[in-house]
Amino acid sequence: MISTPVGAIGTGIGGGVELTLSNIAQEMSRRGHIVKIVAPVGSIVKDVPVIEIPGELQTPAQNQTRDEPIVIPKNSVLANMWDYARRVQLDYDLIVNFAYDWLPLYLTSFFHCPIAHLISMGSLTDAMDDMIEQIATNFPGTIGVHSLTQAQTFKFADKCRSLANGMDLSIYQFRSQPNNYLAWVGRIAPEKALEDAVAAAKITGIPLKVFGVRQNEEYWQQICQDYADASIIYEGFLPTAQLQQKLGECRGLLVTPRWVEAFGNVAIEALACGVPVIAYNRGGLKEIVKDGQTGFLVKPDSVDGLVDAIKCLDKIDRLACRQQAEAEYSQQAMGDRTEQWFRNILISH
Known part of the structure; x- marks a missing residue:
């Protein structure tokens, strides 16, 4: 390989x-x-x-x-x-x-x-x-x-x-009761559109935990400057065991690609922890997220769509998220x- x-x-x-x-x-x-x-x-x-x-x-x-x-x-x-x-x-x-x-x-x-x-x-x-x-x-x-x-x-x-x-689902622990955080996981680069997740989190007033490699440092610094008053917690790039632990504590995962993601491993990782996924309705994410059941698919590039979905997170059964991961992934x-x-x-x- x-x-x-x-x-x-x-x-x-x-x-x-x-x-x-x-x-x-x-x-x-x-x-x-x-x-x-x-x-x-x-x-x-x-x-x-x-x-x-x-x-x-x-x-x-x-x-x-x-x-x-x-x-x-x-x-x-x-x-x-x-x-x-x-x-x-x-x-x-x-x-x-x-x-x-x-x-x-x-x-x-x-x-x-x-x-x-x-x-x-x-x-x-x-x-x-x-x-x-x-x-x-x-x-x-x-x-x-x-x-x-x-x-x-x-x-x-x-x-x-x-x-x-x-995934090896035995690594991912199901969490039925989250804390009041949102999550974003991925390479920090323009095509991942982290700024949309930050904007949505700011509007809802829920802190956003960001996990991943800062591949484009200039892009990251620009987001920090543009959203200086947003509650962003940068957690760094974590090994799977640590990532799943912190990810599982979150109310929902935001996935905001500007481009056609081939799949979306982070979506499976979230589901395995019982975390609903809010994703732009493009790319492989369309085939993973069951809209209204294990998360929400929203209009691509729509911060308002993300905000509306965040308000509905409590309607998602976290156990259904884990069960989808076990059945399909x-x-x-x-x-x-x-x-x-x-x-x-x-x-x-």
């Missing part, structure tokens, strides 16, 4: 990809598969061996424009990881690519070992769309996505395998879907 090249696993820079990779690797290992992870130096995954590769990190794709050219830095960690994979490929039945990047897709036809590509984002750049489509056409069944909504951002949606995600359920995808690729190779 070859990780994202934008940051070491465990730093939070890779966003939801880090958690998805860790969960899949741990579940496949639990099922008796021999799993190794190739990742940038400093990566840590519990109970799974990690081969650490040095090199320069890649620029995250979500920061690029539609017609951005392909850029590979000098001594690229992405190139170094895939050079390592090339050398050891015959020792493995399958390579799983977690990088949303052009290079691994391009290299697919040069490898003898089959490659499964789990695409973590919707359509962002023309170069990526074209390359994903080439692989989807020439290597049928090898493109996996997290949601049908994500797949539909591509012209070749029917060639993508929707897998959803899953357990690690076992995710493992079944992912393992079958891997088997199908091996059978057709």
Whole structure:
């Protein structure tokens, strides 16, 4: 399993990809598969061996424009990881690519070992769309996505395998009685629109706990300046065990993406703790939140919509949130879907 090249696993820079990779690797290992992870130096995954590769990190794709050219830095960690994979490929039945990047897709036809590509984002750049489509056409069944909504951002949606995600729910403790806080979890960067959550929290007068890596420090400082009188509590980037404990204390989670989120791991994490999710009605979140039952889907980019939903949080049964997570997003359920995808690729190779 070859990780994202934008940051070491465990730093939070890779966003939801880090958690998805860790969960899949741990579940496949639990099922008796021999799993190794190739990742940038400093990566840590519990109970799974990690081969650490040095090199320069890649620029995250979500920061690029539609017609951005392909850029590979000098001594690229992405190139170094895939050079390592090339050398050891015959020792493995399958390579799983977690990088949303052009290079691994391009290299697919040069490898003898089959490659499964789990695409973590919707359509962002023309170069990526074209390359994903080439692989989807020439290597049928090898493109996996997290949601049908994500797949539909591509012209070749029917060639993508929707897998959803899953968590080890034993890590997440159900909390029936919250404290008077709201939560926001994610990379602190413009496409996540934290300022909308802050504005909504300010209007309702409920303090907002913010969890995540400050990926864009200038953006964070601007929010603090613009909303100096808002009650924001920055909790930092926390390991899962600590995050779920603090998240579970909150009345609701606000998820406010400006872009099409492929899935939304934080929404599952909240539900697992019994925390209702208030999300913009776009991207994979549309497939997770059951409007009126486990949270609310509101008009995208509408702070008023967030405010109205916050006022209705007490109508949501927190136990129903946990039950949805158990029924649809357990690690076992995710493992079944992912393992079958891997088997199908091996059978057709």
